[in-house]
Amino acid sequence: MKKRMKMLLLLGFCCGMVFGDQNRSDPHDQRVFPVLSINYDYVQMPFEVSLWILLASLMKLGFHLLPVLSGVVPESCLLIVVGLLVGGLIRVMGKNPPVLDSQLFFLCLLPPIILDAGYFLPIRPFTENAGTILTFAVLGTLWNVFFMGAVLYGACRLEAGRLASVDLLSCLLFGSIVSAVDPVAVLAVFEEIHINELLHILVFGESLLNDAVTVVLYHLFEEFAHAGEVTVGDVFLGVVCFFVVALGGVLVGGVYGVLAAFTSRFTSHTRVIEPLFVFLYSYMAYLSAEVFHLSGIMALIACGVVMRPYVEANISHKSYTTIKYFLKMWSSVSETLIFIFLGVSTVAGPHAWNWTFVSITIVLCLLSRVLGVVGLTYIINKYRMVKLSGKDQFIVAYGGLRGAIAFSLAFLLSSDDFPMKDMFLTAIITVIFFTVFVQGMTIRPLVDLLAVKKRKQSKCSINEEIHTQFLEHLLAGIEGVCGHYGHHHWRHKLNRFNKRYIKRCLIGGERSQEPQLISFYNKMELKQALMLLESNSSANLSAGVTAAIPRQRSRKTLNISKEREEEIRKILRGNLQKTRQRLCSYSRHTLKPDAEDDDWSETRLRKQRVEMERRMSHFLTVPALPESPPARRARVESV
């Protein structure tokens, strides 16, 4: 046998040599057939991308092993420092460190974070505070831009010297880039400080919605700088453009969201690819909006918000878990990569440092933010039912962090129209560093110092759900009595419209008729049953390994005869073997529910699962088909 193998190997070797020789066109070359050769160019791109992502993930892993550090310094700061180190390392090695490519940023790194935020956006607080959020996002950003642009221009005029060439339009453009609060940075810092829901949604909502303003102003000023002169008509068109960008983005997102919901209605036979539809439709919404220079971020948010209730009613529980974990994973990796690249780009990018410009920028950022927030809150509080206190205003103002979006927008500027692009980049990087490091690090102790209300850990409780719905009905009725078409009235109308028409189209099967209360209750029961199953199985597995003494004790009290025990053992052994034979083959296209079980305690798990399924099916009974209406009504009447 071995001799035959050796002969075959030798034969193969010779053939290889022959073939190798035949392929050589050059007769003088008598090279040996390369058993091991290196071809790095073939895999360079994917290899480097994977290496970066691996580095980012390992960094994330490392931080959480050092609880001392991660308790004081927010993760984003540490990641930027890592980026600086890596960039320095690359520079020391002689190569040029890569810069954060704007196309890569806007098309690959930003969408996962925004989709994750939009899909899991808490709708109720968002709509309740929508007016406030919009005011901060639109009016606040406009104020910041013009205030900063004007004061910077004045400062440049006064300074003269190198800054004399900076004209008003450039200052306004710089203002529009640097004023926008960045959703990535806000998420990264606010995730860790756990403030109450209201403040979180205010700052976060503002950072999402100000994208429309930023996009419009950026393109506006860029066009003006390119064209050379500005007329009143242009300004008017700019205002129109804002509405088109914002509403257009939302519309595009909404359309894709409806499509996704409709598609998910028919996926009951191909459960495996359900998450893919969610991701693809959302990404297409983003890209389609970017094609027309509409606000991609708003499209993505609108898509996620619109499709979520219907998709969740249609897809399986596993797909829901998959979507949740994939989104969290991608957004986490993206965020890490963004901050690392920011650090690397700082080392790489061409810098033009100017003390005056940079220091004035930082001071102005803080000043305009504080003034804007205080001024707007004074106006807003007249219309709000729950007023914003001074502490709230401080957190909103202090939480206005700048991030990578500002950097990428500045990077996209053309050097021909803007000769001072390098100075802008340096100033923006300094502002980003300042906000992320100084504000990011100090916001946690400040929150504790000012005793700002923290987020309440809410377990989902059936009581809260029932009573909240009860109150909503009550308030809608009271508004009807007052003759006041307020918040509750419109929400009630929207719910009825939703229930009557939209749910019928977009949710398949009997789930379309299910009231919200029942689906909430079912979800809760399912969650609890699964938790019970997991805790029971893990308890039994560990008990089987460690509990020798308790078993003996129970044996004493059981009093089974020896033959009976032998009989039981034989039955158990036989069943265990049978289940091993009964394993079904694993197919890539379908997921059988118990294809993976290969554990020695499988029978025990099986028994528990059967018991759990019996319990679940009791609670998840398909709602009884309505009997003849008069009989049904009579029953209701008699209750």
Add this chain to the structure above:
Amino acid sequence: MGLQGWRNVLALKTSKNNNRAAWQRAFPVPLSHSQITRLYSRFHSLDKGENGALSREDFQRIPELAINPLGDRIINAFFPEGEDQANFRGFMRTLAHFRPVEDNEKNKDLTSGEPLNSRTNKLLFAFRLYDLDRDDKISRDELLQVLRMMVGVNISDEQLGSIADRTIQEADTNGDMCISFSEFIKVLEKVDVEQKMSIRFLH
């Protein structure tokens, strides 16, 4: 009392705080002048019979209440025990529960008793809508009735029963299989009742 009559009552109120006590003695409902005027015109427009009081039919004519699952109970809340007519004072008193909680009211002295729109009183109003027999407890049957009204006819009784059992089990701390008012308050302590039970109309 016609609108002029009410205006005379309102003339008691001056903008100075030291007359606030006199105002409240005459008129123990915490609403401002403009709010009362608006409510009165609404009351008047609902009162088709022109007799200065609202009957149940007047309320049932409101379209929003007709389609509301809790419509009947809301209407009942406006009528005091055993009466069939709701006068303007009662109308206002019920609606005063839904006035937003003002910050400066929190600092007001509590010698005049807790205002109608405090958190506790708002919750008491909601509790009384559940608790029809006024025994200060929400029993399983009362809960089932409300659930049935909110959920519709498609759900079986067993399912609704298990939901009701689960709800009582979660809230009940003293083991009497009913939800008392203090348990009700405790369960809703994380819910922002001040904002949820306020109407901008009365702002």
